[in-house]
Amino acid sequence: MSARYENRDVPLGPPRRRALLALLLIRLGRVVPTTVLIEELWRDARPQQAVATLQSHISHLRRALTPAAGPGRSAILCHQAPGYVLRLASDQVDAYRFEQLISTGRRLLAGQNPPAARDYLTRALTLWHGAPYAEFHTHPSIADESARLEQMRLTALESSAEAGLLLGRTAEVVAELESEVRQHPARERMVGHLMTALFRSGRQAEALELYASTRSYLVEEFGVDTSADLQKLHTALLRQELGGRTRGATGGPARPAATAFPRQVRTTMSSTVTRPAAPAEPAELAESAESALGAQEVPNGRERGTPAASAVLLPPPDEPGIAPPLIGRERELNLLVAAMAETAAGHGHLACVLGFSGLGKTHLV
Template identity: 45%
Template sequence: MGSVTGTTTPGGAMAESGVLELRVLGPFEAAVHGQAVELGGPRLRGVLARLVVARGRAVGVETLVAELWRGRPPADAQRTVRTYVSRLRAALRRAGGPCAEDALVTRPPGYLLRADLTALDALRFEGLAASGRQALDAGLPQVAVQRLTAALDVWRGDAFAEFDGHPGIAAEAARLERERLSAIEARLDATLVLGLDARAAAELEGLVHAHPTRERLWGQLMTALYRSGRQAEALAAFRAARAVLVEDHGVEPSPRLAEIHRQVLRNDPALDTVPASAASFAGRGG
């Protein structure tokens, strides 16, 4: 979406003049000129959130009806959706004038949010995370840590948390959570490249318990522990990872995680320089 400039909103993001700022990485919020938009009740908020998920594509009225009422709509559901949209436009107009109202457009078969009049925190996160990965690939780990940390700082809580189970939003919330974990793993790769092994190990010990099937996190933890002179703990981490994978999911550790285990056993000097990259764990939960 490009850089975001302008006044700082209560959520900490930057909003362009006249642009509708939407925040989904935590409590669902909207603001214009730094002023919060009163979005109303759950179904009004659900309509706007569903349009956010579409990212500039039209969402049909029938789709909104089916998702808002989970397949059991009232007879006047389509008219009710149109009323919701009118109320959302009125709320945008009160907060930011006609320009803000213009962000919500009627477009057959339903409605869309104009990309040029909206700023989304998820896009800001994705842009910063991509920039951080590029810096890491370019051999700039300090820059990578800074950019990936900035990306993760955009998050204020779980994505779309209040819409848990919403059929049109749940998949996007899950995708964003995977992207968040991937950004954490990339930042930890950069941290390991910088040789900050003890710091990485301290963070990873909590992360593997929160996300026990992320093999990349286990590989990073084993590497960080080994480099910190904690070989026995690195081997214990592999046993813990294998127990989770075998007992709970019926699969053996991936070839890459097993290789890190062998490297720890034989004190392989390669562990002193090579982080557990994402490609090594493709298709294995991280």
């Protein structure tokens, strides 16, 4: 914690005097009773003349802060029964400016003005320099305020990322969130924004890995699954439904979203190939594949169906090194893609592709 006046540091004195100023700062503009200040400054080790000692610290602080009041103006630190009050404008304290900028930025975001919202939130985050009030961690009320401000910073970061995604600034969002998500893996809103930014940057595999690691962390640390919102986002990622197209960072023309799911998500699928005693007809093959991979009951009572045909995006037939698309196997291919998506989501599957030799099982898988 520091105080500056006309670009010069104001000497605040020893640690207990600095703690006194911090106790008044976190209750800016409110009277803090003398008994509360003594209890929070000394707790069980209060001096015999606690009131006189407190008054001495108040006197030294008042002299140190007098230049900031200006000539002919009342003191910043005043006595007001039953205690003392610090009279500073909120814009003279960076922590309060920080809160005001965040409030304005979030209000602009709710009002569908992401450019202005991101500007205000960025300005708020630039005021952040290390953990607030870190030197007073042994004082419970100051430590609580430090934790509150840290939560506000994370909320501002999430709101700024949301505005950045609306503006199409996916690379910036990834750079802003990657290290923060590592430090705060339980912040599911932040994880969701990073997953979206990775997906739209063409890094779909990393987005899936991030979901898997977040889910594992929540299960191991807290015994809970991911939230419904994050699960919906994960499903949308698997189905290639995360926005489709995003606006350019400058409001320019739309640009295509990330590449097709079957070519990006590297999920190993085990295939068991068997030979029936007699050659099977194509209708029988389709039926056997559907019985092995079809809809199944899940714990919440709904059925897992197959994705729409539009969800299966095949590479063009003339792309170098890529086999031409299958003809007449749309249903079987959809079943396999659905099984792979469910496997990536943590629901294991064994996909059995059955048929006689030369029918194209390897090509299908």
